[in-house]
Amino acid sequence: MDVRVKICGLTTPDQALAAAAAGANYIGLVFFARSPRNLTLVQACDVALAVPPGVAKVALTVDADDAALMAILAALPVDMLQLHGHESPARVAEVRARFGLPVMKAVGVATEADLPALDSYARVADQVLVDAKPAPGADLPGGNGLSFDWRLIARRRWPCPWMLAGGLRPDNVAEAIRLTGARQVDVSSGVESAPGVKDTEAVAAFIAAARGK
């Protein structure tokens, strides 16, 4: 089966169409004010409506409260919520129950000590996103182009589907998949020409490389 690919941080309908045409399985819409990929609800709705059926629209939030999540879901069609902050396992379970959508919880990994958290979240989330842990004091909790030592998760498995993220690029994604056994990958800054601007050729190259083409 093909590796499934999420292209995160799309900011225009054209970028979303190009990612879908290149074969993306998921597109990510960022709702985090400090991100160069942050969208207003109106912008996000325009991007989401451009996405063809069959491509899942993922709303990425960071420690969002219920009101913020409700506003997103009222404004645009969303297929999955990505929680990319310090949400506890209890909060993940609450969001799943309250909003009736699959929830993917991002977990930052830098060392072996970060792995037990993945086990905890994998018991309550629909998917876990295994991302690099941001450096202390980093401005963004993700989207930094930072990778982690992939050998830390080689041969590890969780009771739910999982996705590999963090510093992936067209030139390293195949090796990351080989080392980790990931069947799903997620990329943001590694396919951009400038922060928040996806490069159509890099997106296509990334998807092809992830699928060994």
Ligand SMILES: O=C(O)c1ccccc1N[C@@H]1O[C@H](COP(=O)(O)O)[C@@H](O)[C@H]1O
């Ligand atoms: O992309 C962002 O701007 C972002 C902001 C806040 C939280 C997460 C964010 N992105 C996620 O981080 C991973 C890794 O990014 P990168 O490929 O290393 O740049 C990305 O896949 C998004 O899911």
